[in-house]
Amino acid sequence: MISVLKKLVNATGISGREAQVRDLIKEEIAPYVDGVETDAMGNLIAHKKGNGKKLLFAAHTDSIGFFVTFIEKNGAIRVSPVGDIDFLAFSYSEVVSENGVKGVIISEKDGEIPKADSVYIDIGAKSEKQAKSKVRVGDFFVPVPKMTKLLSNEYAGHSFDGKVGCAILIEAIKQIKETKNDLYFVFTAQQEVYSRGARVAAYSVRPDVAVAVDTTDAKDKSSVSDGNAVLGEGVSIKIKTSRMIYSPEVVEKLREISTRHSIKYQCEVANSGTEGDAKALQNGAMGCLVGAISVPCANIHTSSEIIDMKDAEETLKLVLKIAEEYEI
Amino acid sequence: MEKTKEILKDLCSAVSVSGHEHASANALAEKYGGYFDNAYVDKFGNCVFVKKSELENAPRLLVDAHFDEVGMLVSSIEEDGFLHISGVGGLDTRIFPAAEVTVYGKKEIYGVIASTPPHLQSEKSSKATPKMDNIIIDTGYTKEELSALVRVGDPVRLKGDFKELANGYVLSRALDDKACVCAALISLMNSDKSKLAYDIYLTVSAQEETGRCGASFVATDIKPDLAVIIDVNFARCENVTEFESIECGGGAGIDISALTNRRFTKAIMKIAEQNGIEYQTICEPDSTGTNNELVMISGTGVRTAVMSIPLMAMHTTSEAVCIKDVESLADILRAIYVTKGL
Known part of the structure; x- marks a missing residue:
């Protein structure tokens, strides 16, 4: 996953100008999906066919700039x-x-x-x-794109916000051979400007369940930041952020799946924090169940965001298990 | 009046912290479903009661009152059995210090919000409004005991049980918006189907206090021709102007707003007058602060009206309404159901 993430970090694109990132992702996943297309908003929508429920995973391609x-x-x-x-x-x-x-x-x-x-x-x-x-x-x-290895499994770099989610979904697409559920992987445009891409992508896919895969504010060592998650403590399952309650049914299933497969996870209930693509996915689908899983990220929205790659690995495991086991 | 109080008391006892309405919504559908043609709970936790007109192709009228209440969720479990919480909806934190709470974990756990005795407060700290981030609940358990009973995300409510006051007033937490749920239920429970001019969908909706997505999605699903959104409004009291409040005991409020349909609203006023039902008007030019804002733009758009019940001490544990206003709202709704051509 690290080599994909490095490539993604080196591809630049702010909201509305995601072409470089999108093209890279398309090239990476094309051999592994049944269909992939770019819509009018610049969302890249990939499909892995199955006969089960429609699950949508979303990660955003744009970064701030x-x-x-x-x-x-x-x-x-x-x-x-x-x-x-x-x-x-x-x-x-x-x-x-x-x-x-x-x-x-x-x-x-x-x-x-x-x-x-x-x-x-x-x-x-x-x-x-x-x-x-x-x-x-x-x-x-x-x-300037960079990705620096720190001690432990931590990395510092710009635009992990969004691109870690993309790297996880790319990896998931490559690892899923056959699927019972009907899987859509959406690499969304314009998340940083009110999640406009996610909204229309969800409208065209109309999933039963949507899961946003992204980064979330993590506490840094100075405890100055009011982050909600902790680096190295595993994938963060969002329950509530400032303006959003995630579907309790989805939260419960994510907890259950994580526990059963010994995936390291933490839960997020916070007064602060944003809902990323989750709300837009739910609204765009005209109402679907929605969840959000995240890689904790310190110093988010700076040129030196910090993540722990172990958390990204746990997030990938959870994505794979959701795709495989989620039943509605 | 006694029957109204009984139903309202029952509604207020249901645990329905915003986003966690599902269990109580199921119980509600079970309990009152028999009075309707159909009752169901959708995937968002909206409870829907349907009563159909005997007319062919009758238009659909949606009546929406929200079931969720402001409350808290557990955000972390700390050493020595303390809990940190996050607010759901805009609770008035001025009432928090030393308040009793119930945590709905594997079992109901009682706790108290920690507070500093007045003797030890500085002038500054005694005047400050408590911040949610600094509020902790003392449960008396050890961390190990508590971790076995409570999970991050479990709902928490402040104590605020239903009580009757003098002159037909009642007091409880969550009268916002259960007073309106009560009005809607009594308006339709015993109605004569042969007189209904509409197929009526009563949505007791989820998550009004947290983004209003419940009503938005249920309205998208039902596709009504008309909708009446009922919610509580500010009761007149000291420091609140006449322009932003209505009088307790003065009857239901009818809202006048750019966001509601003018013709429909005027028709409702006329219906109330013709039937001799007392009402008050309140002008909310650009926002009604209710589910109306999303119901009106659901699907291809819906003609809406907003009505309200005056409520004292909104978003506290001592909300109060006058039962007369609840019944006045129910009376207007009944008159709407039988008026054709709205």
Whole structure:
């Protein structure tokens, strides 16, 4: 799974511009599925036929990033955030544009918390003209892709949020030979901007049960973050996040399956936390049962997100068992 | 009035913390199903009672009241038998310190929310509204004992049993929205099918307090021609303006909002007047704060109206309503059921 994840991390794409990631996934899974297509939103929908219930697994292909809005006389690049961006976390990060132009995010106002209108990207251009020869308004920038191994099984990198889920589903697709259930694997577009992709994908598939596979906020060692999950403690099964109650029936089955197969898991009941694609999947399907399983991720939405690959392995095990055993 | 109180008391005793309505919804369908043509619970925990008109191709009227109540879920089990919790729906945490709670684990477990005695509070801490993250429940168990009985995700309720007050008032937790569930049940339980102008679907819906998805999906499924959403509204009291509240004892409220159908709403007012039923109006221009917002845009769109019962101390354990208002709402609903061409 690590080699797939590395490839995914190196493919860049912000919400609405997921083509590079999508193409990579398509290439990886095409030999292993009965059908795969891209819809109007840019969702990649793969199908493994079965006669049982329709199960949909979703992971998102997009990551947060920056759109170029304006190029200053001095060659500074102004940007607007795509997705939930904390400019403090990204200040002085190295970034790269969709065309490979490198730069650094600079905060203009010393000592203040940087905001969208007080940062710019320095690409080293001496003039507006030079900058415009490399960057156009509407181009996107993302943090320079990286994946660094830390101690234990931990890795640091950008865009694990989304791509870990994709890596897990790719791996699951490769490992499932035959299936009783009718399986749909959806690699969704635009999750970071209100899960617009998941909504229409669920509308076209109309699953009986949908399970979103993603990352979730993990506590870091400083206990500054209000994360809900713990790194290294296994796959996190969401029960309740700030605005969402996950279908109790699904939660119960996920717990039961995990227990029976000794899959290491933790449960998430939290005042904070977002529902990712789960709510959109449920609404898009005009009402289906929905669950969410996640790989705990510290420093989420920064250029150095941290995950424990063991948790990803446990999540993969759970996905495989759900696909195999889930009955409604 | 006594019958109404009896049903309302019964409804309030059901455990229906938002998202965990299924068991109580099944019991409800079982208990009252006999008064209807059909009763079922769907996969989201919505309980649906159906009573059909004898007319051919009668239009479908959906009446929605939500069954879920605000409450808490266990979020973690700590050392020494303490529990951390997460709120479901917007409970008023000002009432939390030292409150008694019940945890619905493998068995019912009683506990108390930890609090600091007034003698030891600073001026600042005594005025602060408790934050959900800082609230802990003391159960008296050890962690090992508690872990065998309680799981993360189990529902928790504050104590707030049903009581009768003077002059036809009653007090309980979860009168939001069980007062309206009661009104809907009594309006339809004993109705004469030969007089019904509509096939009536009474949805006692799940998860209003947490995203309103229950009513949204059940309405998508039923595809009604018309819908009346009934929910509680703010009762007039000190520090609440006339514009944002209705009077307890003044009859059911009829909501006027950009989000409801004007013609249908006006017709309901006329029906109430013709039948001599007391009602009040309340204007909620851009949001009614009810299931209406999602029912109206379910399927290809639904003409809706919103009616309400004035409720005191919303989202606390001491919610109170006047039974007269519950019955006034039921009376208006009965009159709607027999009026053709709405």
